[in-house]
Amino acid sequence: MARVIADISISLDGFVTGPNPGPDNGLGDGGEALHTWALHPDPVDADVLDSTVAATGAVIMGRRLFDIIDGPGGWNDEMGYGADRAAEPPVLVVTRNPPEQVRLADRMTFVVDGVASAIAQGVSIAGDHDVVIMGGAEVIRGALATGLVHELRIHLSPVLLGAGTPLFTGGKLRQLRQVHARPSGQATHLTYLVD
Secondary structure (H helix, E strand, O other): OOOEEEEEEEEOOOEEEOOOOEOOEOOOOOHHHHHHHHHOOOHHHHHHHHHHHHHEEEEEEEHHHHHHHOOOOOOOOOOEEOEOOOEOOOEEEEOOOOOOOOOOHHHEEEEOOOHHHHHHHHHHHHOOOEEEEEEOHHHHHHHHHHOOOOEEEEEEEOOOOOOOEEOOOOOOOOOEEEEEEEEOOOOEEEEEEEO
8 A cells, every 4th residue: 555755855944945935936045055956966865765665656736845946947858746756647737726737748647636636546556655745845734734644754955044934933842753764965864654
């Protein structure tokens, strides 16, 4: 059965984008540093990317992230899921309002009835592979709140952004169990079991 994994890069001060994110500035001001590990991987980072991409059977994302990756500077034949691996797993986009035009229509499905429905559809699609919730922060928070996430994977990037989109905002006390920590020259890759 598929595992559901929330997987996201974060700054040391808890942000998943820098300030002023948007379609033309996807990761916000300075936010590119969050993904140095994926875009310029050392051998450890490359192994993390390769194993994640190979295990992924479906991807879930939110509408804001979709607007960035479907935009003119977004995913293409050279850059996509898994950075330059440009893998093409089925993608489920959580949104209330699907767009009228989609550049990457062949791999996108829009889910209008919430993140729990997207997770159920992802599990159905993925088979024995993982369902990876890649962001943004609001979708990951919502997925964790459903109780349907098995693992939280954080790629802790050595940057202080000072502002931006926080991964967590309030919420209730939750204990996670750290099961893996793997440092590279550009990030510390952390895996937590969500009980």
